[in-house]
Amino acid sequence: MAYYDDFVSWLPPSFLGEDAKTLKAFLKALGRQFDDLEAATDDVRNQFFVPTATWALDQYEAEYAIKLVDGGTYPERRNNVMAKMRGGIGATPAAIMNVLAAYGYQTQIIEDFPNYQFTIKFTDFKGIPSNMGDLKLLLNSMIPAHLKVLYQYLYNVYADFNGKYTYGQMNSSGLTYQDLQTKTP
Template sequence: MELIKLLPDYYSENETMKTLQSILSDQVDSLDTGMSKTIDNCFVGSASDTLTRYEHLLGLISDSTKSDRYRRERIKAKISGAGTTTASLIQNIAESFTNAAVDIVENFPSYTITVRFTGTSGIPGNM
């Protein structure tokens, strides 16, 4: 941001004011970038610096050699997988990994379920 442009025109010829506004502009840009980065790290979907913290809080083993996308998906799966396991929960988790439609077929007599990926729009980061 060029703060000098926000001042009246008679400051544009003042070298001291131009230098001062240039320094202040750099500081404002740095603060703006830092604030945006901080806000991004508050949400798992856009976090980068705080992924290790999220993994620690959820009891996941942190592996910084994996991509951020893969780590975010693991964190989201851990958060969504909390609670009682139901067919709709499994479907939601599978759909969140693939970004595509998923069908769940329950076979109660044999205590099994079949997950069918019916869409092809997404590829999970860990596959």
């Protein structure tokens, strides 16, 4: 009711007495319409920018030929679009790292020229990313077909637990063996 309050403040008090029910009802209705218009305008304005887009993500994905594998949440879909926008400069190691950085992953690229392959090593994330299907689809659209892509993930190893936790602590943590590969109690 922000606009209603504005309208009322613009009128002299004598206009808003006891017998001004019709005027007040009109101003409330008009205020609601302007509030709705402002909300709709803000929503449309948000669609012009990928970090705030919601319903316009379909158009961005169509423009950049992005096919979703896992459906994806709004943040994941925004990351797909922004990564594709960044990745239009070819398949150099820097471009690949830049695209993966858009998803929030720090990586290292290890090139193996004689075998026509390279390895993408995730350096700050343990386990396989939940949106790996989308990442692979995006990277396959960037990388030349004659190059093989290998992925290297980080996991916890015995040395990460040795001397830090007892078997009882690990058992009582409620974590499964698969959970312990990427988390600590």
